[in-house]
Amino acid sequence: TQLLEQSPQFLSIQEGENLTVYCNSSSVFSSLQWYRQEPGEGPVLLVTVVTGGEVKKLKRLTFQFGDARKDSSLHITAAQPGDTGLYLCAGVPWGNTPLVFGKGTRLSVIA
Amino acid sequence: EPEVTQTPSHQVTQMGQEVILRCAPISNHLYFYWYRQILGQKVEFLVSFYNNEISEKSEIFDDQFSVERPDGSNFTLKIRSTKLEDSAMYFCASSGGTAGGYTFGSGTRLTVV
Numbered sequence: 412t413q414l415l416e417q418s419p420q421f422l423s424i425q426e427g428e429n430l431t432v433y434c435n436s437s438s439v440f441s442s443l444q445w446y447r448q449e450p451g452e453g454p455v456l457l458v459t460v461v462t463g464g465e466v467k468k469l470k471r472l473t474f475q476f477g478d479a480r481k482d483s484s485l486h487i488t489a490a491q492p493g494d495t496g497l498y499l500c501a502g503v504p505w506g507n508t509p510l511v512f513g514k515g516t517r518l519s520v521i522a
Numbered sequence: 523e524p525e526v527t528q529t530p531s532h533q534v535t536q537m538g539q540e541v542i543l544r545c546a547p548i549s550n551h552l553y554f555y556w557y558r559q560i561l562g563q564k565v566e567f568l569v570s571f572y573n574n575e576i577s578e579k580s581e582i583f584d585d586q587f588s589v590e591r592p593d594g595s596n597f598t599l600k601i602r603s604t605k606l607e608d609s610a611m612y613f614c615a616s617s618g619g620t621a622g623g624y625t626f627g628s629g630t631r632l633t634v635v
Contacts, residue, residue: 441621442621444623444624446626451611451628451629451631452628452629453526453613453615453626453627453628453629454565454613454624454626455626456623456624456625459621459622459623461621499564499565501565503621508578509555509567509570509578510555510567510624511567512557512564512565512566513564514563514564515564
């Protein structure tokens with residue numbers, strides 16, 4: 412079973428601060444995806460990273476896929492209360508077996 | 523924007539009863555999945571479906587579970603004899619390819635009492 416470890420598990424910060432969430436594994440993935448999940452809703456895809464070392468930006472969010480394709484990070488610049496939510500990383504193992512999720516990082520941005 | 527639609531949004535059932543959860547995936551997607559999320563825990567894979575048959579299933583997806591495509595477009599997840607530990611959010615998802623992002627439905631909250 413391929414595991415994805417996310418850290419931190421919980422994060423509470425003030426509006427305007429920067430933060431980084433990490434997603435690590437001992438396994439190699441063909442791609443990594445980041446989702447955001449609101450209470451009572453399904454995960455919503457934010458980004459997919461496919462190439463080792465790839466960096467993608469989505470407004471104030473920057474996603475990076477590690478060179479070895481085992482880890483990823485999500486950096487949020489100048490966090491806003493609207494960024495509050497559960498951020499999930501998920502990986503597609505080699506062989507394109509179904510998506511494996513991490514436990515998530517619950518972010519709270521206080522105004 | 524195309525959506526994955528799940529019904530019902532909530533289901534309460536007595537232990538031992540059968541439940542059927544329904545999903546309308548995005549019409550031009552080829553790959554279909556069921557996941558579940560027990561309260562406070564991570565999203566767990568149950569089963570994937572491609573080309574009108576199960577392509578992969580997890581250890582959770584035992585003989586009590588079955589998946590069907592009764593009308594060629596919508597999907598159902600059936601739990602034959604529910605247990606208390608089956609209480610969870612059940613999510614249906616679809617994707618256009620195996621490596622692309624998944625589109626998830628809003629889920630069915632199943633409560634077994």
